[in-house]
Amino acid sequence: xxxxxxxxxxxxxxxxxxxxxxxxxxxxxxxxxxxxxxxxxxxxxxxxxxxxxxxxxxxxxxxxxxxxxxxxxxxxxxxxxxxxxxxxxxxxxxxxxxxxxxxxxxxxxxxxxxxxxxxxxxxxxxxxxxxxxxxxxxxxxxxxxxxxxxxxxxxxxxxxxxxxxxxxxxxxxxxxxxxxxxxxxxxxxxxxxxxxxxxxxxxxxxxxxxxxxxxxxxxxxxxxxxxxxxxxxxxxxxxxxxxxxxxxxxxxxxxxxxxxxxxxxxxxxxxxxxxxxxxxxxxxxxxxxxxxxxxxxxxxxxxxxxxxxxxxxxxxxxxxxxxxxxxxxxxxxxxxxxxxxxxxxxxxxxxxxxxxxxxxxxxxxxxxxxxxxxxxxxxxxxxxxxxxxxxxxxxxxxxxxxxxxxxxxxxxxxxxxxxxxxxxxxxxxxxxxxxxxxxxxxxxxxxxxxxxxxxxxxxxxxxxxxxxxxxxxxxxxxxxxxxxxxxxxxxxxxxxxxxxxxxxxxxxxxxxxxxxxxxxxxxxxxxxxxxxxxxxxxxxxxxxxxxxxxxxxxxxxxxxxxxxxxxxxxxxxxxxxxxxxxxxxxxxxxxxxxxxxxxxxxxxxxxxxxxxxxxxxxxx
Numbered sequence: 001x002x003x004x005x006x007x008x009x010x011x012x013x014x015x016x017x018x019x020x021x022x023x024x025x026x027x028x029x030x031x032x033x034x035x036x037x038x039x040x041x042x043x044x045x046x047x048x049x050x051x052x053x054x055x056x057x058x059x060x061x062x063x064x065x066x067x068x069x070x071x072x073x074x075x076x077x078x079x080x081x082x083x084x085x086x087x088x089x090x091x092x093x094x095x096x097x098x099x100x101x102x103x104x105x106x107x108x109x110x111x112x113x114x115x116x117x118x119x120x121x122x123x124x125x126x127x128x129x130x131x132x133x134x135x136x137x138x139x140x141x142x143x144x145x146x147x148x149x150x151x152x153x154x155x156x157x158x159x160x161x162x163x164x165x166x167x168x169x170x171x172x173x174x175x176x177x178x179x180x181x182x183x184x185x186x187x188x189x190x191x192x193x194x195x196x197x198x199x200x201x202x203x204x205x206x207x208x209x210x211x212x213x214x215x216x217x218x219x220x221x222x223x224x225x226x227x228x229x230x231x232x233x234x235x236x237x238x239x240x241x242x243x244x245x246x247x248x249x250x251x252x253x254x255x256x257x258x259x260x261x262x263x264x265x266x267x268x269x270x271x272x273x274x275x276x277x278x279x280x281x282x283x284x285x286x287x288x289x290x291x292x293x294x295x296x297x298x299x300x301x302x303x304x305x306x307x308x309x310x311x312x313x314x315x316x317x318x319x320x321x322x323x324x325x326x327x328x329x330x331x332x333x334x335x336x337x338x339x340x341x342x343x344x345x346x347x348x349x350x351x352x353x354x355x356x357x358x359x360x361x362x363x364x365x366x367x368x369x370x371x372x373x374x375x376x377x378x379x380x381x382x383x384x385x386x387x388x389x390x391x392x393x394x395x396x397x398x399x400x401x402x403x404x405x406x407x408x409x410x411x412x413x414x415x416x417x418x419x420x421x422x423x424x425x426x427x428x429x430x431x432x433x434x435x436x437x438x439x440x441x442x443x444x445x446x447x448x449x450x451x452x453x454x455x456x457x458x459x460x461x462x463x464x465x466x467x468x469x470x471x472x473x474x475x476x477x478x479x480x481x482x483x484x485x486x487x488x489x490x491x492x493x494x495x496x497x498x499x500x501x502x503x504x505x506x507x508x509x510x511x512x513x514x515x516x517x518x519x520x521x522x523x524x525x526x527x528x529x530x531x532x533x534x535x536x537x538x539x540x541x542x543x544x545x546x547x548x549x550x551x552x553x554x555x556x557x558x559x560x561x562x563x564x565x566x567x568x569x570x571x572x573x574x575x576x577x578x579x580x581x582x583x584x585x586x587x588x589x590x591x592x593x594x595x596x597x598x599x600x601x602x603x604x605x606x607x608x609x610x611x612x613x614x615x616x617x618x619x620x
Contacts, residue, residue: 022129029119033115036108044105046101050098325563328620329618338356342355342610343387344389349602349603349605352364353387354387355386371616375410377413381404382400382402384400390431399441405419422440423442424444425442428467439477440470441479446463447470449461461477461489468505471511476497480509482506505523505551507553507554507555508521510556513561519557521553541564547570548568553567554567558604571592573587573589590617591617595610607620
């Protein structure tokens with residue numbers, strides 16, 4: 001920190017502590033020095049005094065009397081000599097004291113030297129510490145300057161943050177205003193769209209009513225002509241004139257009688273008249289056929305009119321009388337650059353489409369038990385999750401992961417139309433029974449109906465859960481969901497008509513050709529057959545080793561609804577007998593990874609399976 005010492009103590013405190021310690025050391029050493037100097041001075045004074053006394057006590061040469069020359073008379077003077085010591089004794093004594101003082105003086109001088117050395121060391125330590133203190137003070141000054149500089153930077157950053165926060169709040173307020181305006185525009189657009197749809201619905205209803213009246217009038221005219229033609233009878237032996245006259249007479253004779261009530265009674269009366277000509281009979285039969293056709297066309301147009309314009313309707317009638325389960329592999333191909341997610345046969349059973357994660361759709365021809373590449377459809381914006389042919393086999397519809405479904409015309413490489421409007425991955429796209437209508441399901445929890453002629457979404461259904469697959473009947477749309485439920489939607493009313501719960505997330509749905517049974521596959525590793533006449537689960541198929549390999553694993557009926565077919569996670573095909581509910585068998589072949597989808601051709605002769613390892617396998 002900028003204001004702390006080496007041990008975390010504030011700078012002022014440790015400065016004061018160092019100065020106080022140095023002052024105490026100076027006082028202690030100064031006291032010792034002051035005590036030492038007087039003692040040293042006294043020693044010098046005593047040494048000078050002793051030197052002076054020694055000089056005074058030096059004996060004269062004439063005063064020295066040898067002891068040997070002293071006579072006995074001098075011995076008697078001993079008591080007197082004790083009172084006054086002799087100079088020699090004093091000299092020895094003073095020499096001894098002088099020697100002692102010199103030793104003390106030497107010791108004191110040695111102590112003075114030691115103290116001086118210690119004082120020099122302390123002075124050097126003091127200087128070193130003073131230099132360190134100066135360096136620390138300089139460092140403290142630098143830290144304080146850095147702290148002030150950082151404080152200024154912090155203040156500037158706070159000001160900048162405040163300005164940016166104000167700008168952000170202004171942007172948020174503007175965004176809220178824009179969102180409110182967008183919501184108002186969306187509501188207005190929805191209102192306009194609803195009014196437009198209602199206006200078109202009213203126009204379609206009026207046009208349908210006019211067409212119905214026109215068809216009824218036409219039917220009445222045709223019926224009248226048919227009745228008149230049925231009444232005309234001639235004799236074979238008569239001449240042409242007689243024939244015409246006889247026809248007029250018979251018509252006049254039959255006019256008062258009751259008219260035939262139906263075509264059946266007319267046909268019966270026709271065979272009861274024995275003398276009717278061959279030309280009249282052929283005319284009557286041809287008119288009957290024409291009337292029946294017109295009645296059927298009128299019924300179709302009245303029941304399936306879209307926008308008041310009659311559409312061509314293709315009924316999916318299987319040509320398979322009795323399907324046989326596959327037993328052997330006929331062809332194996334690496335069809336795509338990555339895993340293959342979808343496969344579908346065309347109505348002719350000889351054209352096949354596969355779609356994969358490489359964003360390509362490959363068209364194949366089944367020729368002599370082999371798969372021959374026909375065409376590659378490009379332009380998909382994401383991984384292909386579902387493919388379907390229209391009832392005529394001339395168009396291909398695919399669901400992709402780029403939040404759209406795309407439409408191709410067979411024979412054209414690039415996409416013809418893009419059906420955009422979903423907000424998440426599109427998982428299923430199927431044609432309805434007319435080639436100009438389709439249904440898509442998505443993970444955005446919606447199912448959309450499309451008018452393909454205008455690439456326009458005619459209806460959006462909120463289905464409450466992720467939609468994994470959809471199938472279409474005459475007037476019903478069936479969707480399978482992530483929340484383990486199958487929902488039924490009437491295409492004529494905007495509501496759910498029925499919900500059937502299943503155990504496990506629904507991965508696929510398949511409708512039988514007679515539209516009476518529904519096959520579902522789910523992540524609880526079971527297949528379920530639902531009888532649509534009673535809207536109840538009729539059978540549940542399980543098998544040891546069978547497991548769904550993904551959330552888009554597809555299962556299908558055979559064309560005659562005798563068998564149910566699905567691929568497992570380990571690359572095996574499992575076949576169940578629908579009538580008995582038992583496992584018919586399992587096939588293991590070239591697949592070494594999970595099988596994503598299977599398809600059974602309408603003729604019942606071939607089965608195709610695709611897997612996550614790019615393989616397409618043709619079975620017979």
